[in-house]
Amino acid sequence: MTASDRRDQPIAMFDSGFGGLTVARAVIDLLPTENLVYFGDTARYPYGSRDRRAVQEYSAEITRWLIEKHQPKMIVVACNTASAVALDELRSMVDVPVVGVLEPGLRSLLKVTASGRVGVIGTVGTIASGAYRMAAAEMAGEVDLTSQACPGFVEFVERGDTESDQVKVLAQRLLAPVRDARVDSLLLGCTHYPFLARTIGEVMGRDVVLVSSADETAFEVKRLLDEFGTTRGPSSAGSRRFVSSGDAESFASLGGRLLGPEMTHVESHSWAAP
Ligand code: DGL
Numbered sequence: 001m002t003a004s005d006r007r008d009q010p011i012a013m014f015d016s017g018f019g020g021l022t023v024a025r026a027v028i029d030l031l032p033t034e035n036l037v038y039f040g041d042t043a044r045y046p047y048g049s050r051d052r053r054a055v056q057e058y059s060a061e062i063t064r065w066l067i068e069k070h071q072p073k074m075i076v077v078a079c080n081t082a083s084a085v086a087l088d089e090l091r092s093m094v095d096v097p098v099v100g101v102l103e104p105g106l107r108s109l110l111k112v113t114a115s116g117r118v119g120v121i122g123t124v125g126t127i128a129s130g131a132y133r134m135a136a137a138e139m140a141g142e143v144d145l146t147s148q149a150c151p152g153f154v155e156f157v158e159r160g161d162t163e164s165d166q167v168k169v170l171a172q173r174l175l176a177p178v179r180d181a182r183v184d185s186l187l188l189g190c191t192h193y194p195f196l197a198r199t200i201g202e203v204m205g206r207d208v209v210l211v212s213s214a215d216e217t218a219f220e221v222k223r224l225l226d227e228f229g230t231t232r233g234p235s236s237a238g239s240r241r242f243v244s245s246g247d248a249e250s251f252a253s254l255g256g257r258l259l260g261p262e263m264t265h266v267e268s269h270s271w272a273a274p
Pocket of ligand 1: 015016017019046049078123189190191
């Protein structure tokens with residue numbers, strides 16, 4: 001397929017569930033004419049507390065399915081945990097660009113820091129992988145990065161609880177090391193954390209800039225489409241398809257609240273039993 005044949009092919013994105021919709025929102029806003037397929041693996045969510053190998057296998061299976069079923073022109077791994085442990089393997093599997101959320105997020109973080117003391121928070125899987133530390137060392141050399149896993153944050157968001165006293169107490173405890181490190185900017189290195197921004201912001205204090213990966217990832221998608229000559233022209237609004245491996249109805253109801261009016265219908269896809 002030539003680059004111009006690929007223009008109408010969709011951008012395919014996936015996450016363990018609906019958290020990656022923060023990235024989908026940014027891509028839709030920046031590139032409204034692009035066709036998009038979003039896959040939320042809610043049947044196997046959460047990824048953040050799973051074994052590294054399991055997340056790699058799930059990510060590879062989803063990527064193969066997206067390629068076979070939707071022939072996308074690009075894959076966006078809209079999940080920090082999957083980006084942290086599976087990106088290289090996915091890139092070697094397919095012949096279309098694969099974009100993760102780690103590097104774009106870090107780039108934003110490095111742009112906003114004045115002191116060079118920065119923080120990143122994420123799931124246990126993401127932080128334990130060391131992927132942020134390695135990428136930061138590559139991108140910025142001597143940056144002073146404090147990283148901290150925040151187990152429990154995702155579950156609060158899932159319950160729709162983003163500002164209760166309980167979540168604040170947890171945030172105070174988990175964020176203490178990044179506060180003590182006197183970072184001036186903090187990367188929300190998990191797709192769910194933007195929903196906790198108010199609570200995290202209160203705990204960290206006004207002077208700390210909170211950075212999310214979504215916008216910068218959308219810019220990276222645009223940059224690569226332009227580079228590969230596969231940007232869809234300013235024809236008509238793009239189509240959007242949403243697929244969930246779990247209950248499609250509940251995905252539509254929660255996902256619709258998070259994403260907005262574009263989520264009119266959710267298709268389901270079941271993984272064959274092993
Ligand atoms: N999507 C995951 C991430 O960004 C968070 C939810 C999960 O643990 O699956 O790391």
